[in-house]
Every structure is written in C-alpha cells, then in structure tokens.
Amino acid sequence: MERIAEGEYAVMEVLWEESPLTAAEVAERVPAERGWSLATVKTMLSRLLAKGVLRHEEDGRRYLYRPALAREDYVAEESGRLIDRMFGGRLTPLVAQLAARDRLTPADIEEIEALLKALKS
Amino acid sequence: MERIAEGEYAVMEVLWEESPLTAAEVAERVPAERGWSLATVKTMLSRLLAKGVLRHEEDGRRYLYRPALAREDYVAEESGRLIDRMFGGRLTPLVAQLAARDRLTPADIEEIEALLKALKS
DNA sequence: CTTCGTTGACTACAGGTGTAATCACTCGGC
DNA sequence: GCCGAGTGATTACACCTGTAGTCAACGAAG
Missing domain, CATH: 1.10.4040 (Penicillinase repressor fold)
Known part of the structure; x- marks a missing residue:
C-alpha cells in the first residue's frame, strides 16, 4: 500500500468524512489552518489518484472523488x-x-x- | 523539535542502544537490511547533527556521536x-x-x- | 456567438530524503 | 619522509512533498 504524506492525509480525512465530492468541495472542507489554494488541493487529489488510494468518477466535465482505501x-x-x-x-x-x-x-x-x-x- | 526521517531514525536507534560510537561503529550496527554504505551513514549523522538531535565530541581526528535527544x-x-x-x-x-x-x-x-x-x- | 468562470492537466520550484562518490587531511607504519 | 587507510566535509542527484501558476477546454449566461 502506497504511503500517504501528511498533507495528503488531510485530503483523505475530508473524503473519509464525506464523499463523493468535487475538487472544489474538498478544498472548502480542508481545515482552514492549512491555508491551501484550490490548486494545491487539486495537486493533492491527482497524487492520491496516482497512488491508487482515491477513485474518481466523471460527473459531466468534472470529477467526483471518493476514497479507494478504507x-x-x-x-x-x-x-x-x-x-x-x-x-x-x-x-x-x-x-x-x-x-x-x-x-x-x-x-x-x-x-x-x-x-x-x-x-x- | 526537529522531525527525524525514517532512515535517520534507524541511526538514532543504534545510538540510543549504545553510545558514544564512531561513524564506522554506527555503520556496523545499522540493520543489515538497509544495505547502507558508510558514506550513507555519515550523511545521516551530519543531518542529525544539523538537526540538533545528535552531539559529537572530538576523539583525536574523529568524532564520537551520542544522542542529544532522549x-x-x-x-x-x-x-x-x-x-x-x-x-x-x-x-x-x-x-x-x-x-x-x-x-x-x-x-x-x-x-x-x-x-x-x-x-x- | 462571445465571454467568463470552472475544471482537470501540466509545469514549476524549493526543501527534505535516500543513497552515495569524491576530496582533503592526517596518523600509523615503514 | 612517504604511503595507505580511515575520517569528516562537500557535492551530487533523483524522488517525494508542499505549494502553487498556467493553460486549454467546456459549459452557462447573455
């Protein structure tokens, strides 16, 4: 199983709490202390997808993300x-x-x- | 307190077990599974020194290392x-x-x- | 149709980490 | 006095991570 970095973990937390979500929704729900831009969240999502711990399904021209790892x-x-x-x-x-x-x-x-x-x- | 990386932790383990030790002695005692060269161990020691979690005292032309963090x-x-x-x-x-x-x-x-x-x- | 906001993809870049090689120095043995 | 082994310092380099910026496409609004 791929390691999940500290920052990435924050994104997983959001999706474990509620899913599926769009990238924008994830960004909204990430703890404000992180002070992340939407771009940063999108990078995290891509990396988590690449690591195989997230899935995405198409929803029109965007994706809905959900955990692929309990x-x-x-x-x-x-x-x-x-x-x-x-x-x-x-x-x-x-x-x-x-x-x-x-x-x-x-x-x-x-x-x-x-x-x-x-x-x- | 500075974070200690996974590999660095292996070096700390050695020194928590027994200290002070020279770089070469540390290298001998690092678990063989790591397959580290002496050079790698020396790099780890330098970084741990920089992080302030190790100390070294001179012993002739070399150093003896010991933990500065319990x-x-x-x-x-x-x-x-x-x-x-x-x-x-x-x-x-x-x-x-x-x-x-x-x-x-x-x-x-x-x-x-x-x-x-x-x-x- | 044109414009504009939204979205994923791609690119960027500095700092940390794993994993060394190389260099310059020096001490002990000859 | 010179040589080789051991030593710390310096440098290297690829990959991961945090933190974005930019771009092209597309769909909604006008």
Whole structure:
C-alpha cells in the first residue's frame, strides 16, 4: 500500500468524512489552518489518484472523488507501523509510555479497562 | 523539535542502544537490511547533527556521536502525533482498533490490565 | 456567438530524503 | 619522509512533498 504524506492525509480525512465530492468541495472542507489554494488541493487529489488510494468518477466535465482505501485500513497500517518501530510491536509499552506522560486520564483508564474486559469474554 | 526521517531514525536507534560510537561503529550496527554504505551513514549523522538531535565530541581526528535527544522524548512526541492525527488524541480508539485487528493477545490484555490497575493506585 | 468562470492537466520550484562518490587531511607504519 | 587507510566535509542527484501558476477546454449566461 502506497504511503500517504501528511498533507495528503488531510485530503483523505475530508473524503473519509464525506464523499463523493468535487475538487472544489474538498478544498472548502480542508481545515482552514492549512491555508491551501484550490490548486494545491487539486495537486493533492491527482497524487492520491496516482497512488491508487482515491477513485474518481466523471460527473459531466468534472470529477467526483471518493476514497479507494478504507480509513480503518489505513489507520491500522499506520498504527501498526509506529508500534512496530517504536515499541517492538507491543502495545503495552505504548500504554505505559502515555501513562508516564500523563496522557491518560482516569476516565481513559476506566474506558480501556471496560474495553479489555469486553474483549476477554 | 526537529522531525527525524525514517532512515535517520534507524541511526538514532543504534545510538540510543549504545553510545558514544564512531561513524564506522554506527555503520556496523545499522540493520543489515538497509544495505547502507558508510558514506550513507555519515550523511545521516551530519543531518542529525544539523538537526540538533545528535552531539559529537572530538576523539583525536574523529568524532564520537551520542544522542542529544532522549529516546523516550522522541517516542512520546511521535506517539502523541499519531494518536492526535488518527484518533483525535484519545488512546481508547487505538486500543479498540488494535483489538479489532487481532493485534492483542490474551497475554497483552492481562498485561495492560495489570498496568492500568497499578496506575489507579 | 462571445465571454467568463470552472475544471482537470501540466509545469514549476524549493526543501527534505535516500543513497552515495569524491576530496582533503592526517596518523600509523615503514 | 612517504604511503595507505580511515575520517569528516562537500557535492551530487533523483524522488517525494508542499505549494502553487498556467493553460486549454467546456459549459452557462447573455
């Protein structure tokens, strides 16, 4: 599976949220902080098409874009990659890491415990 | 904090494992799958120096390199970045994600439960 | 029909990255 | 004193990425 760059990811996010969309609609929905011109968004769309993670269908003289890759699949791949690289493929050290950095609230802990309990049954 | 590229990360890994080391020693210890020449490793070292994540001290006519950035700090930053981007900053969806993909063994679950229990006290 | 806005395609260009080669220097051995 | 191996510095170059500009075609409005 082709890698998706950071900026390209922002475009995918938009389309995972809502699709199909035209290039102009995607541009509207990209977070304003990016400050991208329409041209930039179009470049992203072309590159994502070339990478095969987007599809487009004709709609008159323009295209409607939609993801060709499920968000879950992408997210699973990226998470796995990070955990493999940094934690030798094991999740526990990541949890420990985050805990040590106070990234876990008591509510988070409860939630994860509940999730794990459900998994065991 | 400067970003560290994928290849550069491999060099950091070596130095986090053992330091200080000379360029040649780093090259020896980089995973063989990379198939890097010594020249490539030296380039990486220079760039990492420029980014300020490595230090070097003189040792006669060569340098000894050592990390100027703790592994924990880097790992914390990267993990946080990924979790922010893909899971809205929350860890629970990541755990759920991994669970759904069978990336969690029963042993993992036990381990994390124990960790969380310890955290609560 | 002419004009104008919209659209995809193509081109541009600087900075980062992977992957080196080459150069100049120097120290240890002869 | 000279030579070769090791060393950092400098340079190279293609591909990826962020960020557009431009162009040609086409369809709607007048």
